[in-house]
Amino acid sequence: MVEAKVKEVLPQEVYQELQAIIGPEYITQDPVICQAYTGRGYAREQMAFLGYSTRPACVVLPETTEEVAKIVRVCNRYRVPYTPASTMWVIQAQPRFRDDVVLIDLKRINTLEIDEKNMIAVLGSAVIYGQLLEEAMRKDMYTIAPGGGSQVSVVANHLNCGICPLCYRIPLSDRRISAAEWVSPEGEVVRMGSRVNDENSWFWGDGLGPSTLGILRGQFGWNGGLGIVTKMSVKLYPFQPERMEPEGRSPETHSKLPPRMKFYNFSMPSGEALQKAMDEISKAQITANAQKVPVSWRQLAKSRDRNDFWEAWSKTTEEDIAKTHILRVFIVGYTSQKQLEYEERVLMDIIVGELGGELRRTRQTDQSLLKMSDAAGMWMMTGGYMSNTAGVDSQRLCAQTGKELGQKMLEYSPPLMPQYNDPGWYQATEFGHQCYLEVPAYMDPDKIDPKSPKYSKEEATRVYQWYMSAVPQIEVKNGFYSIFDGQHIPIGLKGPAWHNYPLWVERFKAEFDPQFVSNPPQPWDVDEIQKRHPEFVTKEAKEAIAKIAKR
Numbered sequence: 001m002v003e004a005k006v007k008e009v010l011p012q013e014v015y016q017e018l019q020a021i022i023g024p025e026y027i028t029q030d031p032v033i034c035q036a037y038t039g040r041g042y043a044r045e046q047m048a049f050l051g052y053s054t055r056p057a058c059v060v061l062p063e064t065t066e067e068v069a070k071i072v073r074v075c076n077r078y079r080v081p082y083t084p085a086s087t088m089w090v091i092q093a094q095p096r097f098r099d100d101v102v103l104i105d106l107k108r109i110n111t112l113e114i115d116e117k118n119m120i121a122v123l124g125s126a127v128i129y130g131q132l133l134e135e136a137m138r139k140d141m142y143t144i145a146p147g148g149g150s151q152v153s154v155v156a157n158h159l160n161c162g163i164c165p166l167c168y169r170i171p172l173s174d175r176r177i178s179a180a181e182w183v184s185p186e187g188e189v190v191r192m193g194s195r196v197n198d199e200n201s202w203f204w205g206d207g208l209g210p211s212t213l214g215i216l217r218g219q220f221g222w223n224g225g226l227g228i229v230t231k232m233s234v235k236l237y238p239f240q241p242e243r244m245e246p247e248g249r250s251p252e253t254h255s256k257l258p259p260r261m262k263f264y265n266f267s268m269p270s271g272e273a274l275q276k277a278m279d280e281i282s283k284a285q286i287t288a289n290a291q292k293v294p295v296s297w298r299q300l301a302k303s304r305d306r307n308d309f310w311e312a313w314s315k316t317t318e319e320d321i322a323k324t325h326i327l328r329v330f331i332v333g334y335t336s337q338k339q340l341e342y343e344e345r346v347l348m349d350i351i352v353g354e355l356g357g358e359l360r361r362t363r364q365t366d367q368s369l370l371k372m373s374d375a376a377g378m379w380m381m382t383g384g385y386m387s388n389t390a391g392v393d394s395q396r397l398c399a400q401t402g403k404e405l406g407q408k409m410l411e412y413s414p415p416l417m418p419q420y421n422d423p424g425w426y427q428a429t430e431f432g433h434q435c436y437l438e439v440p441a442y443m444d445p446d447k448i449d450p451k452s453p454k455y456s457k458e459e460a461t462r463v464y465q466w467y468m469s470a471v472p473q474i475e476v477k478n479g480f481y482s483i484f485d486g487q488h489i490p491i492g493l494k495g496p497a498w499h500n501y502p503l504w505v506e507r508f509k510a511e512f513d514p515q516f517v518s519n520p521p522q523p524w525d526v527d528e529i530q531k532r533h534p535e536f537v538t539k540e541a542k543e544a545i546a547k548i549a550k551r
């Protein structure tokens, strides 16, 4: 029965043409297999819970760029939408709102080569950070491991975000990409970067003429809305040679830090002192990372399980948060042990000597920074997690926006987990020239899932109003750009106050994806939700944003 419905939504000639491209083994319409590609990943609250995450009409698994290009051309010929998918950690890697989508699962494009001399890795879309980091660290090189976890695709992450605490020394991802192979939304194969001149050269990001790589990247990318990158070369960075030894038994595992890497936790006397500390560290050009972490994460790190967390957390007060200013610093002796010792001395002079910070006992193990296993733990407190906002801006703006969001969240807890006016997480990026802010919010997913007996429409609406009204209102007022536009925030709502950038999105789409088949409706996903649930965007937010847009 279900099979018959699937055939109805995808014309049989499309299926047959796709099958002729990759063979019967790598295509399926089996509803059970297709269902497995549904309702997973980040932001599932908005899509899966509201019922907009849909089953693909068919799944194809190409192995080469040419196969991807041919599939995309067939989709264009028949005006059938397609969604590229790497490890599917975000919901935009799955079909939404419609049931005629071809899901292009890229997991067979899994080649990885490391060019040690030029310090680049050339990789297919299926290669994950875990694989790349293991190979790179054997050669004393490193890149990043995003908070989303080292199980995500390196290519997908470089296209969409690509940030981690080590982006203090290591640049943000738009500058880590060297060359790429892009299947345009209409199925043309475009070589980018140095491959424009020489197909075998993966060495640098700009070819002759305008850099076409710019089409693909922003602070956050297109989330599959502008074709598919099948291969990419990414830069690798010098690291230290000592191995991190794994210890413990799952789930209590960590890596032991070798002597050339060291963590420091400081209690700072005030938020201002913490900010100043980050500035001074940057000016002295020391450390591999300096960050202020939300207080709840500290409690999380100390807790054995969810009950343990809640026992301690429910006793927390706003006064506790107001006097807790933890600065976490990480030093790597990139060139030698002496470098670490030198940086440690400068660090102590600044933090303890000048700013009155106090060094706390710090475990020399890593559970989440270098090989990143954070992603699973982040959900532990409530089982539901979404960041309200995240983005790169000046330190002043990050601190101010975090402060205002922390304060505003008081009005939304419950249904959000209380964070007692915590201004979130921020860290210095690019040697302190910029700063990265992220303010996570947690909620009980059962309260917002209509399928759960604990569901509360009122609380669910309040949660969505937080993401889609309260947060963008503060961002727009402050001029803080969020990487979550289009993921939690309607771009049509914010865009007019942001130089009308959705007009540019439309122009790019009209030029490169005239049939609108590349992962629709991205980046208009949340606008679509707003249309269907006007109550999620409050009158107050609409008016406040429109007022700023008029200026």
Ligand SMILES: Cc1cc2nc3c(=O)[nH]c(=O)nc-3n(C[C@H](O)[C@H](O)[C@H](O)COP(=O)(O)OP(=O)(O)OC[C@H]3O[C@@H](n4cnc5c(N)ncnc54)[C@H](O)[C@@H]3O)c2cc1C
Pocket: 041, 042, 083, 084, 085, 086, 087, 088, 089, 090, 091, 092, 093, 094, 106, 125, 146, 147, 148, 149, 151, 152, 153, 154, 155, 156, 157, 158, 159, 160, 161, 162, 163, 164, 222, 223, 224, 225, 227, 228, 229, 230, 375, 378, 519
């Ligand atoms: C809990 C959590 C924490 C996170 N923290 C961080 C963080 O600290 N830093 C950070 O950088 N990111 C973070 N992320 C987001 C992270 O960027 C993404 O999860 C990751 O990049 C997605 O990789 P993936 O392989 O799962 O891609 P997918 O989910 O498969 O795809 C992501 C998007 O890109 C599209 N896509 C996939 N492959 C391609 C391709 N080859 N070409 C074109 N489009 C493609 C998909 O259609 C989809 O829209 C976090 C995510 C979660 C869930």
